[in-house]
Amino acid sequence: MVSSIVLSGTAIGCIYALIAVTYNVMFSASRVFSFTAGTLGMLGGVLGSLFIARMGLPVAIGFLLVLAGGAVLGIVTEIVAVRPVLKSLDQHLYVLSTLALALMIQQFTAIEWSTEPLPFPRLFDIARVEFDQQFWLPMLACLVVIVSLELLYRHTLIGHAFIAIAEDNYAARALGLPERRLRMTSFALAGVIGTLAGFAGGEMLLAFFANAPMLTFYGFVPVALGGMGNNRGAVVAGLMLGLFQQTANFLVGGIFASVAVFSVFIIVLLARPEGLVGAALQRRV
Amino acid sequence: METEITQQATKLRPASANGRAFASGLGTALPFLALLVVGVAFPLFGGGYWGVIATRACVYWVLVSGLNLVVGFAGQIAIGWVALLTLGAYTTSVLVAGNVMAPLSPYLALAIAALVGAVFGLIVGLPALRLRTFYFAITTLGFATIVTQVALAWQSVTGGGVGVPGPVFPEPFSSQWGFYYFCFGFAAVCTWMTANIAESRFGRALAAIRDAEVAAEASGISKPVLLGKVFLFAGATAAVAGGLFASLQSYITPDAFTLDLSILFFIAILIGGRSSILGPLLGTILLTALPEFAAPLVAWSTFLYAVLLLIIVLAIPGGISEMLDFKNRRALESNRAIVPRPELVARLFDSVPNAGTLTLDQVTLSFGGVLAIDGLDLEIRPGQLHGLIGPNGSGKTTTLNVISGYYAPQRGAVRLNGKAIPALARDQRAHMRIARTFQTPRIVGSATVLENVMIGGTIDGNGTFVESLLSLPRHRRDEAMLRDTAMLALEAVGLERLASVRADRLQHAELRFTEIARALMLRPAFLLLDEPAAGLSAEEIARLSALLQAIARAGTGVLVVEHHPDLIFDICDQVTVLNLGRTLAAGTPAQIRSHREVVNAYLGA
Numbered sequence: 001m002v003s004s005i006v007l008s009g010t011a012i013g014c015i016y017a018l019i020a021v022t023y024n025v026m027f028s029a030s031r032v033f034s035f036t037a038g039t040l041g042m043l044g045g046v047l048g049s050l051f052i053a054r055m056g057l058p059v060a061i062g063f064l065l066v067l068a069g070g071a072v073l074g075i076v077t078e079i080v081a082v083r084p085v086l087k088s089l090d091q092h093l094y095v096l097s098t099l100a101l102a103l104m105i106q107q108f109t110a111i112e113w114s115t116e117p118l119p120f121p122r123l124f125d126i127a128r129v130e131f132d133q134q135f136w137l138p139m140l141a142c143l144v145v146i147v148s149l150e151l152l153y154r155h156t157l158i159g160h161a162f163i164a165i166a167e168d169n170y171a172a173r174a175l176g177l178p179e180r181r182l183r184m185t186s187f188a189l190a191g192v193i194g195t196l197a198g199f200a201g202g203e204m205l206l207a208f209f210a211n212a213p214m215l216t217f218y219g220f221v222p223v224a225l226g227g228m229g230n231n232r233g234a235v236v237a238g239l240m241l242g243l244f245q246q247t248a249n250f251l252v253g254g255i256f257a258s259v260a261v262f263s264v265f266i267i268v269l270l271a272r273p274e275g276l277v278g279a280a281l282q283r284r285v
Numbered sequence: 286m287e288t289e290i291t292q293q294a295t296k297l298r299p300a301s302a303n304g305r306a307f308a309s310g311l312g313t314a315l316p317f318l319a320l321l322v323v324g325v326a327f328p329l330f331g332g333g334y335w336g337v338i339a340t341r342a343c344v345y346w347v348l349v350s351g352l353n354l355v356v357g358f359a360g361q362i363a364i365g366w367v368a369l370l371t372l373g374a375y376t377t378s379v380l381v382a383g384n385v386m387a388p389l390s391p392y393l394a395l396a397i398a399a400l401v402g403a404v405f406g407l408i409v410g411l412p413a414l415r416l417r418t419f420y421f422a423i424t425t426l427g428f429a430t431i432v433t434q435v436a437l438a439w440q441s442v443t444g445g446g447v448g449v450p451g452p453v454f455p456e457p458f459s460s461q462w463g464f465y466y467f468c469f470g471f472a473a474v475c476t477w478m479t480a481n482i483a484e485s486r487f488g489r490a491l492a493a494i495r496d497a498e499v500a501a502e503a504s505g506i507s508k509p510v511l512l513g514k515v516f517l518f519a520g521a522t523a524a525v526a527g528g529l530f531a532s533l534q535s536y537i538t539p540d541a542f543t544l545d546l547s548i549l550f551f552i553a554i555l556i557g558g559r560s561s562i563l564g565p566l567l568g569t570i571l572l573t574a575l576p577e578f579a580a581p582l583v584a585w586s587t588f589l590y591a592v593l594l595l596i597i598v599l600a601i602p603g604g605i606s607e608m609l610d611f612k613n614r615r616a617l618e619s620n621r622a623i624v625p626r627p628e629l630v631a632r633l634f635d636s637v638p639n640a641g642t643l644t645l646d647q648v649t650l651s652f653g654g655v656l657a658i659d660g661l662d663l664e665i666r667p668g669q670l671h672g673l674i675g676p677n678g679s680g681k682t683t684t685l686n687v688i689s690g691y692y693a694p695q696r697g698a699v700r701l702n703g704k705a706i707p708a709l710a711r712d713q714r715a716h717m718r719i720a721r722t723f724q725t726p727r728i729v730g731s732a733t734v735l736e737n738v739m740i741g742g743t744i745d746g747n748g749t750f751v752e753s754l755l756s757l758p759r760h761r762r763d764e765a766m767l768r769d770t771a772m773l774a775l776e777a778v779g780l781e782r783l784a785s786v787r788a789d790r791l792q793h794a795e796l797r798f799t800e801i802a803r804a805l806m807l808r809p810a811f812l813l814l815d816e817p818a819a820g821l822s823a824e825e826i827a828r829l830s831a832l833l834q835a836i837a838r839a840g841t842g843v844l845v846v847e848h849h850p851d852l853i854f855d856i857c858d859q860v861t862v863l864n865l866g867r868t869l870a871a872g873t874p875a876q877i878r879s880h881r882e883v884v885n886a887y888l889g890a
Contacts, residue, residue, distance in 0.1 A: 259431055
């Protein structure tokens, strides 16, 4: 029993962590939190099921198409919902514009796909074991994303440019960095990571439109607790969240597990609004 | 009520403006009266199904009217307010059905639901005091999900997925039209109450929290206290709407309370526009009725709401209310001058403010490793104009911010009459009659100039939030008093002709004088001005000088941070020169002008 809690908790935690990374990648490039983060995760599952189960494409091709779809959606988000409101960042219009886009995608999926959860195909045709692919796929995805991002940010020129944009947008632009192109690349990258999360976790979460608000919420918890833009904090907090949720699930039942997660989230945030890994307050006057 | 305010306003205006003022008062009330007539007469031309739609619109509006104060006025992004509708619906239904105790009368159950809703409104809303926008939006979203899940799981009380019957209100409200009038009554009362709040110091304070939070703090508006009241109210109206909703549905299950409903409420307000009652009201009616015009639209309704939301945000952020605001499309005079009447300043002060002396005592403040202020002593006496000058980065604005409570000094203290005033208690400064202006004017752009100035007098009202809700005499006296004083303050700074203009249409110099008028509303014992002359023409600076001298003559101690040496040396009684956070020199203007180091470091030869 303990091992199954640890397995499913870690796997779910990895999915949350990946959604949190999706938030972070978009945030770093634009100072915008986007409601589309969970929508991307939901689409990873729905598109995977569509391409592989319904259309019968080979797994590898279906996988690549899903990621490509995520990248396109990331770019669309940047063009439609982020760029037009960046000028007035202080008015928080981005909260509304990204919410609108996320709702449009979610409703479209509900109507054109299904309002019921549909099964996600098994990606590898191997027998079920305790350490099953539905558990290790999200873990593998999380590991690959984290390692790749670290390598990208530390060892490549474009990674340095991402960091420069995140640290000081104006200075980066003054240095002649193509700020807009980098931002679009970041959103495409976030789209890939978000759909990867949903694809890897497809068997656990199923292809279900209502995963969008669920992932938007649970994916944001690690962002808030781990500190904005901090990927390592997000992974640690995501794993803690997944394990806590599965333990509570087992001990007090599913519904009250959600209540427990929500209460802990609120209490921690109220005690430390800047997250467990602090960030300085801004000058207001 | 409407005519009373108009009368109060006309007293202050030249006789020629009387007719126009009355017309504008009537103009504001007219759409509401029209809706009232249509609502009352609705059963005459509405068929049975349209009756259900109209009842639903009324029920939604009961919730939206309260939420409008949270979203439209206070600017808090509460997207999960359906949680409180759910709570109210289940509380009413369960109490009437008698699942937990002996069945109650529906009226009593509705009242209890309102109380429960108020408490939970406060609980859901409280995180807004600590959390940034997106965080708060997410927590309300999370709360909405949780409430539905609890309703699903708590089978013994809520009936789980099977649900529970909604309450039935007895005669005369049991028939379709009877129940319609019941809901319409609630909707009308909610409209009236929230319109009263909108026209009160509380409504203006909410807008100030939304658009100019630092100015709200400087005016003594306590965000936690005010938002707390509004969350109580919005929670109660949402829960009442829930009880009515349950009765309208006649049977409720957790499926009835989807997030789509929450989105409808939220978007109705945004379509309506900020700081408006009529806009969100029309938005609610529109969104409730829209899917009914074409059956295929029903499935796509939430999709369409989302499209509408995107269009509103990107194309018309002002919403319906701004589209209907014809008055503010009229061109303003192009070459208007600000002509203050300093002689009126004394009339604002009914007595000489006597608060003693404001002193900074060895104040030290560093940011990281940088010493912004290093052991600064400063003394501001009543009736004295004190200039604070120095190069950029010498700590002038930081000094003002320490006095007004934005930074806590690491050493030393700010004392009023020898007593240390608590650091960081920003909204307490106004109660000590310490007022200030800002380097970049902090103004509520969507409010009129007069309303902006009235914000400065918020703490001088006596009526409570409930008195304003019900427009009781004390509320009306407060409003009349604030309006009179604000008009006088505007005349004193020379902006009375712009009183009814939206503040975001003003020029920069006019905004600076508006801020001074707002600060004067406090009848300040001390007035802190952060670069009041920046961006002003030479002529305007001369007028500003005369105005500041009049304020000092009235007994106020004035501290001016400025870069214009002329202004400082012409009018100040005392000048302090800062350099690198320390006093480089202090004395009369004549002494400073001949101070060798000051001339070398700052003034130049």
